[in-house]
Amino acid sequence: MDQHAQGDRPVHEEGLPEVRAARSHGVIEPEHGATAPVPTEESAPATARRSSLVLPIIAAVAFGCYTIWMNHHNGSSGGQSALLGLIAAVVTGALGVTLVHFQSTMLTETRALAYGALFGASMGWLYSLGGTTPSVLKSVIWGLVMFTVMFIVSLYVFRTHRVREPHGLHRPRRPHAARHHGPHGAH
Numbered sequence: 001m002d003q004h005a006q007g008d009r010p011v012h013e014e015g016l017p018e019v020r021a022a023r024s025h026g027v028i029e030p031e032h033g034a035t036a037p038v039p040t041e042e043s044a045p046a047t048a049r050r051s052s053l054v055l056p057i058i059a060a061v062a063f064g065c066y067t068i069w070m071n072h073h074n075g076s077s078g079g080q081s082a083l084l085g086l087i088a089a090v091v092t093g094a095l096g097v098t099l100v101h102f103q104s105t106m107l108t109e110t111r112a113l114a115y116g117a118l119f120g121a122s123m124g125w126l127y128s129l130g131g132t133t134p135s136v137l138k139s140v141i142w143g144l145v146m147f148t149v150m151f152i153v154s155l156y157v158f159r160t161h162r163v164r165e166p167h168g169l170h171r172p173r174r175p176h177a178a179r180h181h182g183p184h185g186a187h
Helices: 044-072 078-105 108-128 138-158 175-183
Strands: none
Touching: 044 078, 044 108, 078 108, 108 138
């Protein structure tokens, strides 16, 4: 009979029962949650979450301040510039925080597209605030150029720093046979 069906556990030399992950693997892998970390006063995920929110908030405040300066420098009143800067900071901040929150669930290419889209749209909109009254076409072209630059840079950074990504290596390679035949073997 199977020793696991009866509830018997193998005993080590010290007389303690051997604990096995899922009773079949024989190895406890901490990255799969088999061992619980020792609770601390402040958990690491809460600290990481807070620190990941700092950069988009700082970027949004800087973007809002630059919008205020640019709009006021081009002849708008202080109140109108402040309102436009506040709206710019809130919108880009909300989009940036949302992007940072969900980036660990995105594919590398999708994440690079999202960062490029946010940056390109922001820079295109700032270009439209320019004092020489640029056309919509010039603003769109500038936004597309900035989108392309940010997409290439972020894709490069994400691909070369995969170990430091929140989810590690995104798509590990499978053996050649498993790729073509699927889970049920050859057909």
